[in-house]
Structures are given as C-alpha cells and as structure tokens.
Amino acid sequence: DTGVSQDPRHKITKRGQNVTFRCDPISEHNRLYWYRQTLGQGPEFLTYFQNEAQLEKSRLLSDRFSAERPKGSFSTLEIQRTEQGDSAMYLCASSPRDFAFFGQGTRLTVV
C-alpha cells in the first residue's frame, strides 16, 4: 500500500502526558499537512511542510504542539502536557498540489 500511513491508529493517554504521532506520506509528495478534527466539524489546519521546511502554522496552535519533518520524509506531531480538549482525530495528508490525500488518522483520547 503506497498511501499515507499514520501510527498509532488510537492513543489513550492521561492528562499531562506527552504524545507523539508519526506520519509517512506518499513518497513522491513534497507537501505534508497536519489537521485536527472533532466530531461534526471539518478538518482544522494545524501545520504545513514543503519538503523539510515548515512553511505555515496555525495561529490557533498552542506552544504545546510541535511538528517536524526531518529530511523531508516522514513527519511527527508531538503534543506536550496533553489536556482533555486535545481529544480529537489527528489527520496527516500529503499532496503534489493544492489538494490532499489523507492517512487514516490517529484518534487521541485524553483521560
């Protein structure tokens, strides 16, 4: 399968813990996005990479969130000191142009 891959698919963590999610994009895509989605809402933009450069970051994104894409390949999204409000589906997408192919997402539950 050469689609976008995310790991883990599900994560349950206690409030205050740090979590890290991984995304492996489609190999020939240089664009990579991270989104957050809650029930009944559209995907909310978090950040964008073109190759290894993080070119855009949502102003709504707390300093507890950080993302990396070393060597322009896979990407990680880390959330520090998780809060219950961080419970959501975290989606990664990659693209060759101005649209997106999504992975299956990581569902985060903060208890």
Add this chain to the structure above:
Amino acid sequence: GQSLEQPSEVTAVEGAIVQINCTYQTSGFYGLSWYQQHDGGAPTFLSYNALDGLEETGRFSSFLSRSDSYGYLLLQELQMKDSASYFCAVGSYQLTFGKGTKLSVIP
C-alpha cells in the same frame, strides 16, 4: 484568510442526483477540492478544479466558477453507500476546509 460555506445537511433518494454547493472567500485562489468522509473514517479525496468548468469522475462531477467564488459537487445515480459527509477545501500552504455537508441517501 480563507472561509467556505456549504449546506450542513442534504437528503436525497437512492438513484437520484444531488448537488452540494460551496462558496468561498480567499485572498489567493489555488483551486477547489472535494472530499468524502464516512462516519469514523478519514477524508478521501474526490476531485480538484483549478480552472472554471466541469470535471467528471464516474458518478461524481465537480464544477468551478472562479468569478463567482462558487463550486459544486454533483453526485449522480445515488447509492446508499454515498451517505457520508462531503467537504470542499481551498488554499495552498494553508488548505482550509468547509464544515461539511452531511448527505443522507434514503431508499
């Protein structure tokens, strides 16, 4: 910034045709894309319009009018499996999504 408006819910009969509209505001236009998302799943890319006109992919077609900042997704020969949420999106570095249209297909 970017914003998109689409109807929150649409209901249609199996076998019929349904149109889901999307109007947008954006400072720089890079194309309009459409996605399908079933409950519990991730969004799936359906189509992309960079230029005015109609793009057809099987039972699905998408239309764009840049002068009107408007597009729509047309689903023909509706099937029960088409029941899902549909999102339009615009942008480039910050690809922004609408809130989605929940389509219910009834027998």
